[in-house]
């Protein structure tokens with residue numbers, strides 16, 4: 169296999185760029201000779217190649233994880249903590265190289281990629297510590313002469329399937345929780361962004377994470393996922409990605425009754441109250457819409473503005489949007505990189521065309537100004553309605569749809585009019601309105617007067633068809649733990665038991 173010059177030359181530690189899968193502590197070729205190219209979305213150039221593993225090699229990864237499980241779960245929590253903290257230190261030390269890899273394969277601007285490395289590393293530190301707090305309970309006994317309680321035990325091997333939009337943090341938020349709980353992991357990263365996952369594997373090895381505990385398998389997505397979901401020895405599946413694929417994997421896990429955590433798509437409403445300064449709200453909405461070029465599950469998809477300030481809001485939004493620079497994420501001063509591939513550009517164009525054909529107004533967004541094939545200039549549409557794709561679907565592109573509403577009841581109904589329920593934004597300083605919306609919005613996360621809402625202490629996740637379970641926070645590790653109840657009977661007369 170040809171080693172890419174571009175990527176390894178761009179790194180101060182070229183060994184972080186790996187073009188093999190990582191199984192049982194070994195860098196692995198595909199036995200069948202199948203491979204796939206990985207492209208820089210900004211230039212369209214191939215930056216490297218990855219092997220596709222064969223079915224028996226995926227099973228070998230499960231064998232390796234199974235063998236490693238015996239020793240990894242037997243370590244004390246503080247011993248696992250030490251190894252995870254060593255991994256955290258290495259992620260920090262190699263932040264710049266990890267960010268370069270990410271920008272080259274994902275396209276996001278370098279400062280955002282650095283931010284994601286920090287963000288991803290912060291989950292490793294968080295769960296390293298949380299692993300020491302997986303407390304069981306003492307239960308006041310209703311059975312004479314008995315002691316009752318619970319223990320927390322690792323669930324077993326976890327398969328982690330992750331998307332391309334956050335190629336590093338979506339892995340660490342799962343893997344660190346699972347590994348801290350005592351579970352080995354098999355990661356299947358998105359084919360568009362495997363190199364961040366493989367760099368994580370290289371650093372896990374250097375951190376002293378034993379062979380078989382952190383594995384990265386590569387291959388044809390449906391083929392690999394089917395094997396992982398059908399494997400009896402894998403006890404948990406954690407998936408981040410689209411609702412469409414999440415549904416499919418949930419079905420595939422039914423046969424082995426796995427523990428399933430799903431972090432799926434979003435269609436976030438961004439609600440602006442009548443009391444808001446329209447400029448302040450517009451600046452926040454632009455920030456909530458265009459990060460990662462709109463390819464973020466938290467991106468503000470439907471911007472719902474009170475009719476009394478709608479026109480002023482739109483004016484400020486358009487002005488701020490016009491100041492955004494679109495370009496190669498490696499260049500300085502770039503705010504929006506490319507979309508992940510041409511299909512994403514075509515989908516964004518179709519969403520905009522659909523909205524215009526159904527009566528929306530295109531306020532700004534001239535695609536002739538796009539600096540390359542995979543770029544999409546930010547678009548502002550007004551007058552969007554529930555009949556339009558831009559309202560119904562997660563657009564996952566820099567397309568902002570604005571509409572006016574007249575009262576709280578109307579905006580609540582509008583905001584909840586979607587199968588998704590991940591995150592919602594509310595901008596108002598009226599405490600009664602805040603409380604009313606907070607309670608009425610059918611979302612797993614509601615952020616009031618703040619664009620930033622995530623981080624390690626937060627229970628991240630959605631309701632409705634945005635997912636199952638929560639990642640991060642004090643409950644994130646529970647996704648990888650079983651509760652074992654015990655009853656110690658015939659203890660003799662145990663006072664107060």
Ligand SMILES: NC(=O)c1ccc[n+]([C@@H]2O[C@H](COP(=O)([O-])OP(=O)(O)OC[C@H]3O[C@@H](n4cnc5c(N)ncnc54)[C@H](O)[C@@H]3O)[C@@H](O)[C@H]2O)c1
Nearest residue numbers: 330331332357358389390393409410413431432433434465
């Ligand atoms: N809720 C969250 O925390 C969160 C975070 C990031 C991204 N997302 C969501 O992820 C989506 C974008 O990511 P994406 O395009 O990579 O999602 P995707 O569902 O297409 O792919 C996600 C993963 O599933 C694999 N996959 C794709 N097709 C498959 C199939 N048929 N069978 C089995 N596996 C398959 C991919 O290779 C990848 O590893 C968006 O919907 C976004 O909202 C959600």
Ligand SMILES: N[C@@H](CC=O)C(=O)O
Nearest residue numbers: 333334464465466622
């Ligand atoms: N921004 C999200 C990822 C969604 O795409 C996060 O913080 O997890």
